[in-house]
Amino acid sequence: MKKDGTFMINYPNGIKKTIIANKTCDGNKNRGMNFEAEINMSNEYYRREDRAFVYKKPTPIKVVKITNKKSLPGCISEAYFEQPSTTDYNGIYKGKYLDFEAKETLNKTSFPLANIHPHQIEHLININRHGGIGFIIVHFKKLNEIYILDVAVVKEYSLVRGSIPYDVFVNKGKKVKQGYLIRLDYLQAVDELYNL
């Protein structure tokens, strides 16, 4: 199993396939893992096709204690998850700096902004101001629909209310097509939203 929670299968005919592993102890977390794993798979596809180089940033962890036993070389025996200072993903696409945060919601009518930290919105706003592309990608799980939305719209709603209505994603964002060869073709949605 790879660190993004997926398996790579090499078929005898030379075709490779990535399979998502469903091995987590928390059912709710598991669904999040799959969305993340699907974005990671899409990024892997984009890299193989030489289309974009986008990576998920590792989760920041504060290491407190390292075990120096011979039987467990380099084993961390005490550590804590830390608050990420930026966003989940960044990279390069068509010469542009790309930066986004991926979120899921069970809500069918709106995306609760409590899901995103204000400093993450500010980070994405800074990226846009400096000529990059900053957005969020949101999975409406019960609708099984995925949208991208520019951070300027996210910021606008964060100033006046606690959520972004679903219609805003439909009208001001772009829907991400889900497929087989490429699970989530979010770069096609980026092309459309930003006229690239």
Next chain:
Amino acid sequence: MKKDGTFMINYPNGIKKTIIANKTCDGNKNRGMNFEAEINMSNEYYRREDRAFVYKKPTPIKVVKITNKKSLPGCISEAYFEQPSTTDYNGIYKGKYLDFEAKETLNKTSFPLANIHPHQIEHLININRHGGIGFIIVHFKKLNEIYILDVAVVKEYSLVRGSIPYDVFVNKGKKVKQGYLIRLDYLQAVDELYNL
């Protein structure tokens, strides 16, 4: 202490100052920490000045076990360091995607390429091909000199020998000025090397 190994001091006159913490158990590691801490401080300065948004990526860690005791909520009790898939730093500067790896050497006459993984060189080459700026920043500790060098030069030397002579950094790279207000003004060197 912040996660980059620094302290922020707020003076009564409104001036803030970042102090490097020297708290590590391994003397050799400590010197590396300082170079990293100085790059992190410089990036903080660039962000405050609204000049660039560059961050260090967290070290990837594979979490194996989480303690679910009430006394230690969210404590990781078993984990391992993983090989980073890309480089130490990336971000946006003057509308461009910036990506680099930071390294130190005690060698005075050359930089041993064993310090950099081939997949990191390939990653930086991909970044350059796609319109980004990929380079390495190297601290010659005994000379106390710091240089940036484009990844194309790094690749060139990696194909024919195991190290890059110091002279190559002097002639084909750019020296990074070390100062007080901004510890390592590597973006000035980037401006010069890439004519930005």
